[in-house]
Amino acid sequence: MTETSQKKRVALTTLGCKVNQFESAAFLSSFAERDVEVVPFAQEADVYIVNTCAVTAKAGAQSRQMIRRALRKNPEARLVVTGCYAQIASQDILEIVAQPLCIIGNGFKHQLVDAALSDQHCDLEMLMGDISRRDEICPLEVTSFGDRTRAYLRVQDGCNSFCSYCIVPFTRGRSRSQLSDQVVRQARIFAEEGYRELVVTGIHTGVYGHDLEPQTNLVSLLRQLLQEWPLRYRVSSLDPGEITDELLQLMAAEENLMPHLHIPLQSGDDRILEKMHRRYRGEDFADLIGRIKKIMPAAAIGVDVLAGFPGEDDQAFQNTYDLLAGLPVTYLHVFPYSKRPGTVAAGMSGQVLKKIKDGRVAALRELADRKKKEFYEAHLGEVREVLVESGGRRKSAAMKGFTDNYIPVSFAAPITAANQLLKVRLEQLGEEGVVGTVVGQEFA
Numbered sequence: 001m002t003e004t005s006q007k008k009r010v011a012l013t014t015l016g017c018k019v020n021q022f023e024s025a026a027f028l029s030s031f032a033e034r035d036v037e038v039v040p041f042a043q044e045a046d047v048y049i050v051n052t053c054a055v056t057a058k059a060g061a062q063s064r065q066m067i068r069r070a071l072r073k074n075p076e077a078r079l080v081v082t083g084c085y086a087q088i089a090s091q092d093i094l095e096i097v098a099q100p101l102c103i104i105g106n107g108f109k110h111q112l113v114d115a116a117l118s119d120q121h122c123d124l125e126m127l128m129g130d131i132s133r134r135d136e137i138c139p140l141e142v143t144s145f146g147d148r149t150r151a152y153l154r155v156q157d158g159c160n161s162f163c164s165y166c167i168v169p170f171t172r173g174r175s176r177s178q179l180s181d182q183v184v185r186q187a188r189i190f191a192e193e194g195y196r197e198l199v200v201t202g203i204h205t206g207v208y209g210h211d212l213e214p215q216t217n218l219v220s221l222l223r224q225l226l227q228e229w230p231l232r233y234r235v236s237s238l239d240p241g242e243i244t245d246e247l248l249q250l251m252a253a254e255e256n257l258m259p260h261l262h263i264p265l266q267s268g269d270d271r272i273l274e275k276m277h278r279r280y281r282g283e284d285f286a287d288l289i290g291r292i293k294k295i296m297p298a299a300a301i302g303v304d305v306l307a308g309f310p311g312e313d314d315q316a317f318q319n320t321y322d323l324l325a326g327l328p329v330t331y332l333h334v335f336p337y338s339k340r341p342g343t344v345a346a347g348m349s350g351q352v353l354k355k356i357k358d359g360r361v362a363a364l365r366e367l368a369d370r371k372k373k374e375f376y377e378a379h380l381g382e383v384r385e386v387l388v389e390s391g392g393r394r395k396s397a398a399m400k401g402f403t404d405n406y407i408p409v410s411f412a413a414p415i416t417a418a419n420q421l422l423k424v425r426l427e428q429l430g431e432e433g434v435v436g437t438v439v440g441q442e443f444a
């Protein structure tokens with residue numbers, strides 16, 4: 001603690017996915033209700049919290065780096081480590097930390113704030129537990145999400161799929177959904193705080209509600225949200241088999257449900273998909289894209305793709321490339337396959353050389369640039385709804401936002417336009433998207 005203030009100084013850093021970010025926002029919301037001072041992670045603090053990620057070996061290394069950084073800033077500080085890396089590599093963390101340390105497993109994040117502010121040592125076992133036995137989602141509530149425009153709405157945690165390259169089922173346990181009334185309550189808090197867009201998110205969002213009693217699903221949840229709080233909703237990643245016609249029709253009918261899908265394809269080669277334990281084939285994916293475009297011609301379709309999975313030969317890569325090249329997808333998130341210890345794929349033969357992987361990643365990224373440009377060009381001349389981003393110190397003439405179908409647009413508008421919905425005509429390609437002109441105020 002500082003000499004001038006009796007308040008504990010708390011610093012937090014977050015790695016990884018939207019669910020981690022929601023959970024960190026819940027910690028900060030809870031700290032805001034306590035008598036503590038939240039300071040930037042780079043500053044000296046009395047308590048450091050590192051919300052780690054383990055999705056790749058690199059994410060694990062970055063998590064360790066953040067732990068070391070905190071210790072260097074204040075070796076006397078109380079250190080609290082949570083998240084996926086803490087869940088699967090607590091021993092590795094103990095090896096790099098000599099002082100008292102509190103490790104909070106993903107299933108106990110609702111106890112993190114109390115543990116962080118306690119003066120007692122943590123009971124490691126109590127706060128780790130066996131994640132695969134957790135059968136309820138951690139009760140966490142967020143009152144503020146930093147940026148005032150868009151917030152993540154966590155509806156689900158965990159995954160039952162065990163894709164062969166993925167460590168997540170081991171770090172987050174089985175699929176657990178938030179009760180719909182609690183999701184609606186969280187949406188109400190965000191609405192009352194002034195947020196205009198919520199990203200409905202989970203670890204495996206497409207299986208929302210399947211574990212609840214009575215069973216429900218994502219479409220029912222979205223209907224309830226749309227009815228109760230007419231904000232803009234954007235759905236995060238959904239597996240191909242989870243994008244039903246019912247969902248697409250709801251998206252097409254509801255102007256508050258954004259025409260935007262993000263789909264992890266990973267590979268377009270059926271042999272590789274089978275080795276990945278993915279439950280669809282390239283042909284299913286092509287059919288799906290056709291269905292989406294038929295129901296919502298202007299929809300944005302983002303795709304995750306992994307290059308260089310074990311056993312991916314030139315032909316298998318070409319199959320992925322050709323599939324994507326021939327489909328009207330909007331943007332690609334391309335990742336080189338990286339070995340994640342503890343997964344089935346890490347032990348597979350046929351690991352692909354880095355040089356080959358890099359070449360494949362580069363080819364897919366070049367395709368991604370082309371696809372994105374084609375999509376943006378196809379929408380030039382249209383007037384679309386844009387939610388103006390807040391934050392930053394932008395001046396007039398430098399406002400930005402995303403259209404309903406996820407085109408980044410910059411346009412001249414006063415700073416007071418932040419967090420408003422504007423009608424913007426998309427006029428020409430810019431450096432990072434499209435440049436447009438405001439032609440009207442709020443749609444709603």
Ligand code: SF4
Pocket residue numbers: 159160161162163166167168169203204
């Ligand atoms: S669906 Fe597959 S890739 Fe996604 S979290 Fe579950 S195991 Fe990982």
